Amino acid sequence: MSIGAFDAVSAYGRVLGATQTPKIAETEAAPETGGSFGGMIEKLVSETATSLRNAETASAKQVAGKGDLIDVVTAVGAAETALDTVVAVRDRMVNAYSEIMRMQI
Template identity: 45%
Template sequence: MNPMMAAKAYAAVQGGAMPTATPPSAASAAQGPGFSELLQNVMTQTAQQTRGAETQMAQMVQGQGSLIDVVTAVSSAEASLETVMAVRDQVISAYQEIMRMPI
């Protein structure tokens, strides 16, 4: 799984469109959320989806839930976690590449 596949899977799960590249002038004018805010939001969403999957599983064990709801919640949480892990791997790879650069 490459990062683009992970991003597409995340966008599909979230129901959003894939982000597109914007020219630097448009990006500076937009003043969107920073990288740390974006990561924090993704981590929060991942944690919420994991808790939702756990809740669905607990309801299923108690006989109050639906198997389809459990599978859907677990799949959503899994896709989010895989996306976070792909981003983490790319950040580590970029950091290691920067550290190998000669000064």
């Protein structure tokens, strides 16, 4: 199954929107302006790492008999989606770099 970059980013945005509540006052006061690409990548990687840690913690709780299986499945699914997104963005960046290197000056 091939995941396009826009599909992956869209899916990641839906997952983030479902897990976080928006701050209305902050959104109205300061509309979001375009940030740097590096900042977006840094945020994406840190959120993915957090998601993977949450899945690992939920799995450890389940193994110890103190967690719920539904929580483990949900955490692992979120981590998988986040990791798929990071991989899709990485693949697109590598392809773009390769295209730029093949360009003639």
